[in-house]
Amino acid sequence: MPELPEVETIRRGLVPHLQGRRIVAVIIREHRLRWPIAPDFETQVVGATIETIERRAKYLLLHLTHGTVIIHLGMSGSIRVLMAATPPQLHDHIDLILETNQCLRLRDPRRFGAMLWHTGLIDDHSLLHNLGPEPLTANFNGNHLAVAAKNRRVAIKLLIMDSHVVAGVGNIYASESLFVAGIHPQLSCRDVTIVRYNQLALAIQQVLTQAIAQGGTTLRDFMQTDGQPGYFANSLQVYGRANMPCLSCGNMIQELRIGQRMSFFCPGCQH
DNA sequence: CCGGACGCCTGTCGGC
């Protein structure tokens, strides 16, 4: 479900509830997520204090005193902060109960998400070790994309969705960024000029920044931690708008399957 | 190394 802006929105919503709080208990109702919950997870986490809450790509990182809880929401995961006594509902798999009698509750119907325990440097974790740069930092730019495209010929949309190239760009924001940059999603990455890579990097940054400012995109069930939807859905230019007129030129938005994922683009604006 | 396909799961929606 969530891409970078949604995870960042969740992170910001969690900070005031979690930062500096001690975890006093853990309830695991379902161990079978993308990877099984580690047998010693509860032992490691109970009694520890959440010092900082960070995001890397689409991973949420709860930094405890002596290790890190790595959370990934997969396609259908969601997190809420509730009173610990709130009765769990279907697919509410894990509670981290805080000293405040609140709990961080993970729900994930499809169980593509994960909650992992890691000690040591976070970049040493195998899931994070080979990630590309954060798109909203200075070391991400058009030149980085151009270098990553060397010796590759995949569709440009797949290149920017590759987390080893740039972290956190998923299906929605890939389509939206390519629209802003005026690039056809199926264009081979080897045929994108450096000028256009610069435009694309800026487009990715612009789209993600605006999406974060609007609290992410709610298509069906994404909720901010306060229960509010994200409002960027109102700003989508192409995603989910097949056979509707382009808001810029009036041509009909088209959809196309690229790498098993639906892609949306404007044939008038993107080449 | 690269690119493409697959599988992991449940819920929802559209068509018949």
Added chain:
DNA sequence: TGCCGACAGGCGTCCG
């Protein structure tokens, strides 16, 4: 109304 297939915001793994 019910059934069935297609599809969904991700991503590691496997194969050629």
